[in-house]
Amino acid sequence: MMSALPEYRTRILLQRENVPLVSGVFMKPGEDIPLDIPEMPIFLKAQIPGATSRKSHGLVRRVDTYEELEENLDVLLSPGKWGQAEGVLITEGLDIETEYYAGCMLDFGTGDKLPGGVLLFSTEGGSGVEERSGSLLKLRFSLLHPPVTEEIETELREFKDLKECKAVAEFLEGMISTYIRYKLIVLEVNPLGLLKDGTVAAVDCRAEFENNAVSKRDREIFFPPEIGSSKNLTRLEEIVELINRDDPSGTGFFRQNREMPPEDALRVATNLCGGGGKMLWEMTTGSRTDIFTMNESDTSGGLSAFKSYRILRVILAQKEARVLLLTGSGMAFQNQHHLAAAVWKALKESPSPLPSLLRFGGTDEDKAQALFEEVSDSLPVPVRTYPPEVFPNAMVDDIMEIASLEIETGNEYVPPSGEPAIIVERPPGKIYFYPEKWTGDESPPSVKACPTGFLQWHNGELCTDPDARCIGCLMCETASLMEGTCELIIHLEMPEEVD
Numbered sequence: 001m002m003s004a005l006p007e008y009r010t011r012i013l014l015q016r017e018n019v020p021l022v023s024g025v026f027m028k029p030g031e032d033i034p035l036d037i038p039e040m041p042i043f044l045k046a047q048i049p050g051a052t053s054r055k056s057h058g059l060v061r062r063v064d065t066y067e068e069l070e071e072n073l074d075v076l077l078s079p080g081k082w083g084q085a086e087g088v089l090i091t092e093g094l095d096i097e098t099e100y101y102a103g104c105m106l107d108f109g110t111g112d113k114l115p116g117g118v119l120l121f122s123t124e125g126g127s128g129v130e131e132r133s134g135s136l137l138k139l140r141f142s143l144l145h146p147p148v149t150e151e152i153e154t155e156l157r158e159f160k161d162l163k164e165c166k167a168v169a170e171f172l173e174g175m176i177s178t179y180i181r182y183k184l185i186v187l188e189v190n191p192l193g194l195l196k197d198g199t200v201a202a203v204d205c206r207a208e209f210e211n212n213a214v215s216k217r218d219r220e221i222f223f224p225p226e227i228g229s230s231k232n233l234t235r236l237e238e239i240v241e242l243i244n245r246d247d248p249s250g251t252g253f254f255r256q257n258r259e260m261p262p263e264d265a266l267r268v269a270t271n272l273c274g275g276g277g278k279m280l281w282e283m284t285t286g287s288r289t290d291i292f293t294m295n296e297s298d299t300s301g302g303l304s305a306f307k308s309y310r311i312l313r314v315i316l317a318q319k320e321a322r323v324l325l326l327t328g329s330g331m332a333f334q335n336q337h338h339l340a341a342a343v344w345k346a347l348k349e350s351p352s353p354l355p356s357l358l359r360f361g362g363t364d365e366d367k368a369q370a371l372f373e374e375v376s377d378s379l380p381v382p383v384r385t386y387p388p389e390v391f392p393n394a395m396v397d398d399i400m401e402i403a404s405l406e407i408e409t410g411n412e413y414v415p416p417s418g419e420p421a422i423i424v425e426r427p428p429g430k431i432y433f434y435p436e437k438w439t440g441d442e443s444p445p446s447v448k449a450c451p452t453g454f455l456q457w458h459n460g461e462l463c464t465d466p467d468a469r470c471i472g473c474l475m476c477e478t479a480s481l482m483e484g485t486c487e488l489i490i491h492l493e494m495p496e497e498v499d
Contacts (some may be wrong), residue, residue: 004049004253005207005222008089012221013127013182013207014189019174020201022193024091029077029084029097033069038092040064045204046076046085057296059085062093079258084232086224098163099125099191102172104179105139105251105302106186117141117179119152119172123159125191143180149173164198171200183213185248210248236314242495243310247427247472250303254295256318261292264405269294269321269354270314270393281325281392291399295317304472306427308342309492316350322403324354327392328361328368330487336360338431340368343376343472345492349413353381355402357395361388374482416489421462427472430491433462438487446488449479462488 005013008026016020024048046059059076063069076088096430103120119139139155141147147155153169156162172190186208192266193203214222233241240254261267268291272281285291297315299308316324326343328336340360347353360368366389376383382405386395420430438444443457454468457474482490 003209003211003222003241005051005209006047006086007045007205008047008087009221009224010187010205010207011089011202013178013184014202014205016173017174017178017181019171019178020090022094022197022203026087026089027077027407028087031074031087034090037069037090040066041093041095042069043091044069044072044076045089047089047093048085050471059068091203094193094201094203095196096191097196098123098194098195099203100194100200101125101188101190102175102192103186103188103190104176104184114142116143117146117176117178120146121156121168121172123162141176146176146180147173158256162294163194164200165199167200168192168194171202182207182209182218184209186251190224208248208251211245236317239314239496240311243307243314246495247304247307247310249427250307251298251300252303252307253298254311254314255297256295257293262289265290265292265325266323267292267294267318267321268323268325269315269318269398270295271299271315271324271326281327281396284393284396291396294321304431304493305338305342305474306426306472307337309346309474310494312342312346313494315348315351316352316354321354323399324356325392325395325399326356327359327395328365328388332444335364335473336362337364337367337371338473339477340371341478344371344379345477345490347379347381347383348411351378351413353407353411355381355405355407356383357386357398357402359386359388359390359392359395369483371478374381380411382407407462415493420491422464422470424470424472427470429470429472430492430493431476432489432491434487434489435461437485444480444485445483446476446480446486449475451475 004118011021011024014479021037026038027034041062041064044061044063048059061072061076063072073088076085091382101122101124102118105118105120107116107118117140119137119141121137121139137155137158139152141145149166149169151163152172156165156169162168175187175189176338178184184207187205187397188207191203193201195201209222215231224476234256235252237256240252244252270281270293284291294316295318297311328339340358343356343358347356359371369387372383372385376385384398416432418432418434421433422431424431439458447455447457447462451473452468452471453465454470456463456465476488477490481484
C-alpha cells in the first residue's frame with residue numbers, strides 16, 4: 001500500500017540527510033504552545049497526510065501576534081472538512097527572493113533500462129507549477145550511482161537565469177540521497193526557497209512511500225504509534241488506499257468533504273490533476289453557496305491510465321453528485337491521451353456516470369480532445385471538453401446548464417467473457433483477445449497502438465515481448481474500439497465494489 005507522509009515527517013527525513021529547511025516546531029493536538037516557536041511573523045500549517053492546496057483550504061495561515069496564534073491553533077487542531085490534522089507545523093516567515101520546484105519520482109524502467117529515479121526541477125515554483133512544464137528539467141538517475149553535486153550543477157546550467165546554481169545543486173543532491181535512503185515513491189519540495197542571503201531551504205515538502213519498503217528502524221517516523229488508529233477514512237477513501245496498494249506508481253489522493261453542503265447547492269465531483277487547476281477552481285468556488293465540492297483529489301505524477309480509471313470510478317460513485325469536473329495537469333510527463341482513454345472507459349462502465357466538464361492540458365492534449373470529439377455522442381451522459389487555455393474559473397459557468405441535461409439511466413457494464421489472454425501484474429489489469437474478430441495476418445490496430453512494444457503479433461497470434469512492459473495506458477483497447485473490430489478488451493477490477 002502506498003501512503004502519504006505529511007510535511008513535518010518529511011522534514012525529519014530531509015534533516016537526517018542535512019538538507020536545509022525553514023526552521024520550525026511541531027505541535028500535536030492537546031499540547032501546550034511550544035516555548036521555542038520562531039519570532040513573529042510565523043506560519044501555521046495543518047498536517048494532514050496527502051492534503052494538497054492547503055493554503056486555499058485555509059490550512060496554512062500567517063500569524064503576527066500571540067493572540068492570533070492561539071485563535072488559529074484552535075481552528076487548525078479541530079476536525080475540519082478534510083479530516084483531523086495530526087498537528088500543526090509552526091515555521092518562521094522568511095524573506096524569499098525566488099521560489100523553485102524540486103521533485104524525485106520513481107522510474108520503473110523498461111526492458112533495456114533498469115528502474116531508477118527521475119529528478120524534476122523548475123525555476124517556477126509555488127502554486128500552479130503543474131502549468132509550467134516548459135521550464136521543467138527531467139534528469140533520470142541510477143539508484144545505485146546517483147549524481148553528485150557537480151553533475152547536477154552541469155545539468156542546471158541550461159537555466160540561464162538560475163541564481164546560486166551550486167547551492168541549488170547541493171540541495172538537490174541531498175534530496176536525491178533522502179529519496180534513495182528511505183525508498184520513497186515521491187519526494188517533492190515546493191517551493192524550494194532562494195533566500196536574500198543566497199542560501200536555499202525547503203519551504204514546503206511532502207513524500208509518498210510504499211508501506212512494505214519501510215525499514216524497522218524508521219517505522220516510528222512513517223507510522224507514529226499515536227496516529228495509527230485515527231485515520232477515520234470513509235469507505236470510498238479506503239478503496240482508494242487499496243488502489244494505491246496494488247498500483248503505487250504516481251499520486252492517487254482522494255478525500256471527501258466532511259462539511260454539510262448548503263441547502264440546494266449543486267454537488268460537484270472533482271478530479272483536478274495538479275495544483276494549478278485546483279487553485280483556480282477553489283478561488284472560483286470558494287465563496288459560492290450554490291456549488292458544493294464533494295471531494296479533493298490529485299491524480300498526477302505519471303500514474304497509469306489503469307489507475308486513473310479506478311480512481312475515477314470511485315469519484316463517480318459519490319452519492320448525490322450531479323456533475324464531474326476534471327482538469328488535466330499540464331505537466332509534460334502526464335499524458336492526456338491516456339487520461340482521456342481512462343475517462344472514456346470510466347464513463348462507459350460506471351453504473352453512475354455523471355455529466356462531465358473535461359479540460360485536457362499537457363502531452364498529447366490534441367489527441368485527448370480528438371478522442372472525445374468522436375466518442376462523446378455514444379456516452380450515456382453529456383460531455384463538454386475544453387482546450388488547455390480555458391481554466392476551471394471559466395468552466396464553472398457551464399456547470400448548472402450541463403447538470404440540467406437529461407442522462408440515460410440503467411448503465412450496466414458487462415465484463416468480457418472467457419479467459420484473459422494476458423494478465424498484467426503491475427499496473428494490474430486483464431487483457432482479453434478474441435481472435436475470431438480479427439482473422440487477418442496483419443497486426444490488428446490494438447497491437448500497433450502499444451507504445452512500448454509489449455504487445456506483439458506473431459504468426460497470426462497475440463503474444464508479448466518479455467523485454468518490454470505494459471504501462472497501463474489503455475491505447476490498445478482504445479485502438480481496438482476506434483479503429484479495429486473490438487478484438488481486444490481490458491478488464492480492470494476494482495479492489496471493492498464502489499457503486
